Amino acid sequence: MHEQKIAFYAGPAGGWGALNSVKNALLHQNIALKGAKTLLSANQPDGFDCPGCAWPDRNHASTFEFCENGVKAVAAEATARRAGPELFERYTVQELAAHSDYWLEDQGRLTHPMVYDATSDKYQPIAWDEAFVIIARHLNALPDPNQAIFYTSGRASNEAAFLYQLFVRQYGTNNFPDCSNMCHEPSGTAMREQIGVGKGTVELADFEKADAIFIFGQNPGTNHPRMLGELRAAHKRGARIVSFNPLRERGLERFADPQDKLEMATLGSTPISTHYFQLRIGGDLAAVTGMVKHVLEQEAAAHTSGAPGVLDHAFIAEHTMGLEALAASVQDASWAELEAMSGLTEAQMRAAADVYLGAPSVIACWGMGITQHAHSVATIQMITNLLLLRGHIGRPGAGPCPVRGHSNVQGDRTMGIWEKPSATLLDRLGDVYGFEPPRAHGVDAVEAIALMRDGKGKVFFALGGNFAAATPDTVATWQALQRCDLTVHVTTKLNRSHVVHGRQALILPCLGRTEIDLQNGRAQGVTVEDSMSMVHISMGINPPASEHLLSEPAIIARLAHATLGARSQVDWLALMGDYSLIRDEIEKVFPDFARFNQRVAVPGGFRLRNTASERLWATATGKATFQAHALPRNTPLQRARERSPGQRVFTLQSTRSHDQYNTTVYGMDDRYRGVFGQRRVLFIHAEDIRELGMRDGDWVNIRTVWNDGVERRADGFKLVAYDTPRGNLAAYYPETNPLVPLTAVAERAGTPTSKSIPVVLERAATAHDVAA
Ligand SMILES: Nc1nc2c(c(=O)[nH]1)N[C@H]1C(S)=C(S)[C@@H](COP(=O)(O)OP(=O)(O)OC[C@H]3O[C@@H](n4cnc5c(=O)[nH]c(N)nc54)[C@H](O)[C@@H]3O)O[C@H]1N2
Ligand SMILES: Nc1nc2c(c(=O)[nH]1)N[C@H]1C(S)=C(S)[C@@H](COP(=O)(O)OP(=O)(O)OC[C@H]3O[C@@H](n4cnc5c(=O)[nH]c(N)nc54)[C@H](O)[C@@H]3O)O[C@H]1N2
Numbered sequence: 001m002h003e004q005k006i007a008f009y010a011g012p013a014g015g016w017g018a019l020n021s022v023k024n025a026l027l028h029q030n031i032a033l034k035g036a037k038t039l040l041s042a043n044q045p046d047g048f049d050c051p052g053c054a055w056p057d058r059n060h061a062s063t064f065e066f067c068e069n070g071v072k073a074v075a076a077e078a079t080a081r082r083a084g085p086e087l088f089e090r091y092t093v094q095e096l097a098a099h100s101d102y103w104l105e106d107q108g109r110l111t112h113p114m115v116y117d118a119t120s121d122k123y124q125p126i127a128w129d130e131a132f133v134i135i136a137r138h139l140n141a142l143p144d145p146n147q148a149i150f151y152t153s154g155r156a157s158n159e160a161a162f163l164y165q166l167f168v169r170q171y172g173t174n175n176f177p178d179c180s181n182m183c184h185e186p187s188g189t190a191m192r193e194q195i196g197v198g199k200g201t202v203e204l205a206d207f208e209k210a211d212a213i214f215i216f217g218q219n220p221g222t223n224h225p226r227m228l229g230e231l232r233a234a235h236k237r238g239a240r241i242v243s244f245n246p247l248r249e250r251g252l253e254r255f256a257d258p259q260d261k262l263e264m265a266t267l268g269s270t271p272i273s274t275h276y277f278q279l280r281i282g283g284d285l286a287a288v289t290g291m292v293k294h295v296l297e298q299e300a301a302a303h304t305s306g307a308p309g310v311l312d313h314a315f316i317a318e319h320t321m322g323l324e325a326l327a328a329s330v331q332d333a334s335w336a337e338l339e340a341m342s343g344l345t346e347a348q349m350r351a352a353a354d355v356y357l358g359a360p361s362v363i364a365c366w367g368m369g370i371t372q373h374a375h376s377v378a379t380i381q382m383i384t385n386l387l388l389l390r391g392h393i394g395r396p397g398a399g400p401c402p403v404r405g406h407s408n409v410q411g412d413r414t415m416g417i418w419e420k421p422s423a424t425l426l427d428r429l430g431d432v433y434g435f436e437p438p439r440a441h442g443v444d445a446v447e448a449i450a451l452m453r454d455g456k457g458k459v460f461f462a463l464g465g466n467f468a469a470a471t472p473d474t475v476a477t478w479q480a481l482q483r484c485d486l487t488v489h490v491t492t493k494l495n496r497s498h499v500v501h502g503r504q505a506l507i508l509p510c511l512g513r514t515e516i517d518l519q520n521g522r523a524q525g526v527t528v529e530d531s532m533s534m535v536h537i538s539m540g541i542n543p544p545a546s547e548h549l550l551s552e553p554a555i556i557a558r559l560a561h562a563t564l565g566a567r568s569q570v571d572w573l574a575l576m577g578d579y580s581l582i583r584d585e586i587e588k589v590f591p592d593f594a595r596f597n598q599r600v601a602v603p604g605g606f607r608l609r610n611t612a613s614e615r616l617w618a619t620a621t622g623k624a625t626f627q628a629h630a631l632p633r634n635t636p637l638q639r640a641r642e643r644s645p646g647q648r649v650f651t652l653q654s655t656r657s658h659d660q661y662n663t664t665v666y667g668m669d670d671r672y673r674g675v676f677g678q679r680r681v682l683f684i685h686a687e688d689i690r691e692l693g694m695r696d697g698d699w700v701n702i703r704t705v706w707n708d709g710v711e712r713r714a715d716g717f718k719l720v721a722y723d724t725p726r727g728n729l730a731a732y733y734p735e736t737n738p739l740v741p742l743t744a745v746a747e748r749a750g751t752p753t754s755k756s757i758p759v760v761l762e763r764a765a766t767a768h769d770v771a772a
């Protein structure tokens with residue numbers, strides 16, 4: 001492992017740094033040559049969908065797009081390392097649990113289904129059939145199906161997700177917490193109400209036509225590297241790129257394309273953002289309200305002087321309602337208040353709005369910096385208000401673009417992985433499959449934890465992911481999982497969730513997307529939907545990591561068969577033998593998937609219909625609605641300040657380093673932020689360090705200020721002076737998850753507020769000992 005150091009990173013995002021990092025990733029996983037072949041098949045028409053992010057692929061049919069973090073994601077799955085029965089024989093679960101998250105996953109791919117043995121405190125191999133019998137027995141013994149919880153992470157394919165939701169609803173519950181609940185849930189909530197669809201309306205082609213691209217709370221250089229290619233091209237043809245972020249993020253500043261021979265040879269790079277607004281954490285609602293205020297003031301001024309207005313009046317008249325209420329509430333917000341909340345000056349907000357006013361076509365993108373706050377839904381609706389004012393939706397080069405995370409998180413929702421299913425979906429499932437689906441809404445991720453904590457959630461089943469590490473309030477969450485009668489994980493690699501387990505526990509190892517999935521001797525493809533609603537096929541090319549692995553669809557089908565027996569009319573075993581039959585079933589339930597098998601056979605696949613992009617509004621009123629939102633006057637942070645007189649209360653955001661995929665830690669570097677060989681760092685303004693009477697490099701403990709008397713702390717973080725507003729902090733997830741209270745969630749969306757945690761800092765006696 002690297003030497004620990006903090007060193008300013010002067011290079012651009014991408015470039016030679018990216019190539020070097022890729023070389024190291026391949027070496028580490030022992031896949032220098034095989035890896036190269038694997039990588040060339042990522043996102044190719046006859047290859048597999050990259051298991052990295054949900055950013056769409058340009059020209060699905062042509063050249064390989066280099067993406068450093070895509071390579072790391074593929075390499076992590078295609079690793080030559082194996083975590084077989086010998087590993088579990090060597091260590092008790094208690095011993096495994098003492099290792100870091102990095103170490104656990106670094107053991108490699110799981111090879112056998114395993115069952116927990118309490119006597120030896122070890123996982124032992126088990127036959128697949130026996131594993132299904134154990135789960136079925138538990139499920140069928142529950143007095144109420146709502147005592148079972150079925151989690152999904154966003155890598156599951158459409159085929160797996162469809163079978164899963166059908167099985168679980170036939171079993172009798174809508175308890176479908178998923179990673180979306182912690183991610184873009186507020187985007188769906190906000191947009192469904194406002195424009196009638198919970199997805200973005202833009203396509204990749206719109207990025208070629210946009211005159212201004214606003215990026216709120218997103219770090220594409222690390223999390224969606226292929227997006228930098230679009231931004232670079234947009235910048236080169238003169239589009240304005242306006243970033244809102246409390247941190248100076250390298251990928252939003254400069255980018256060198258590793259495929260551009262000239263840039264690589266000359267160490268050149270292209271600037272990305274034309275404007276960078278370093279606002280305060282949680283300040284976006286105020287900042288965008290300020291922009292709306294400026295636009296409306298310009299409109300009023302035009303009126304007075306008899307000049308043409310700045311709004312798209314025709315669009316507003318034909319397609320929208322609610323502008324008067326929005327205008328009134330925006331007028332109520334004073335510039336002084338907007339400045340105080342956003343941390344930007346009136347002049348900056350007006351300047352941002354002038355970029356908006358000067359652009360014929362505007363795209364607004366956003367990520368976790370927007371969705372993981374108490375007032376996320378309001379912020380997203382204010383961003384959409386801004387777009388609606390000049391009709392920037394449903395025409396080329398314009399529209400909202402929530403940038404999703406997991407590669408099929410959007411598809412899983414489309415397939416019905418949702419704890420609040422629509423009546424339409426349930427009716428359809430009931431009609432097609434001749435059963436009465438459960439109508440009561442189920443639990444989301446946070447509610448699932450509360451259910452288990454209260455002893456009312458007894459069986460926890462996870463299709464992928466790492467629930468124990470990804471969720472908030474770690475101490476409470478672990479206790480909740482440990483109260484379960486049974487925990488089951490369908491998974492590729494060992495992680496925290498397998499060692500924080502229920503009284504009985506199973507690990508079910510599955511094929512990854514890079515691997516050949518043979519059923520009845522025929523290679524099967526699965527489908528995924530990217531962030532821009534493109535659905536396409538994914539075919540694995542590597543031999544499976546172990547002969548004992550089953551595919552996700554096969555695991556679900558066999559479990560459904562074992563659990564439901566004659567109660568289900570579905571021929572589960574036939575479906576798992578040929579995935580095109582599963583796609584026929586999907587087509588029966590979802591009209592938008594008509595002729596699914598034919599349409600997905602075309603290279604690049606097809607785009608799902610999106611009514612808002614056709615300016616058809618599937619809202620309660622039949623119109624797109626402006627939504628008024630007053631600035632929140634009593635925020636958790638304000639209350640925390642009142643509760644801690646005399647103490648400096650900071651706002652902490654938890655974010656991703658460049659060397660991780662969510663809870664999967666690839667390495668200890670965060671190159672663009674200048675952090676090497678370590679993860680327990682706390683980014684903080686230099687003046688704040690001084691005011692605390694401390695020095696750069698000092699060690700601190702972090703404690704949450706909350707209203708329930710529970711002590712929440714994370715100890716041993718090194719202070720790193722950083723370019724971020726006063727009073728704002730940043731540290732990595734999942735190390736900071738113990739600090740996020742279970743009750744700290746986004747209004748109306750339930751998303752943990754992982755980007756705005758009120759905390760105080762205490763001097764730590766010694767450096768924290770990090771097991772790695
Ligand atoms: N390599 C890699 N790729 C990934 C992932 C990964 O972990 N690694 N994760 C995937 C997943 S599931 C997701 S959801 C996405 C996540 O991708 P992002 O949405 O980029 O998520 P974060 O890394 O959490 O970064 C959030 C950004 O928001 C900024 N921010 C924090 N608070 C605020 C705020 O109040 N206002 C504003 N304007 N900005 C703020 C932070 O400084 C940071 O730049 O990436 C996906 N892709
Ligand atoms: N504090 C804080 N918490 C957060 C966030 C944050 O920004 N801050 N971000 C939130 C967000 S945006 C998200 S999306 C969630 C992520 O939550 P999850 O999706 O639950 O977590 P991941 O870390 O992506 O899951 C990694 C695990 O998935 C398994 N896996 C990988 N590939 C496959 C596969 O093909 N099949 C199966 N069955 N398993 C596989 C591996 O075992 C790996 O250990 O975390 C959330 N939590």
Ligand SMILES: [Mo]
Binds near residue numbers: 179182184404405406
């Ligand atoms: Mo996510």
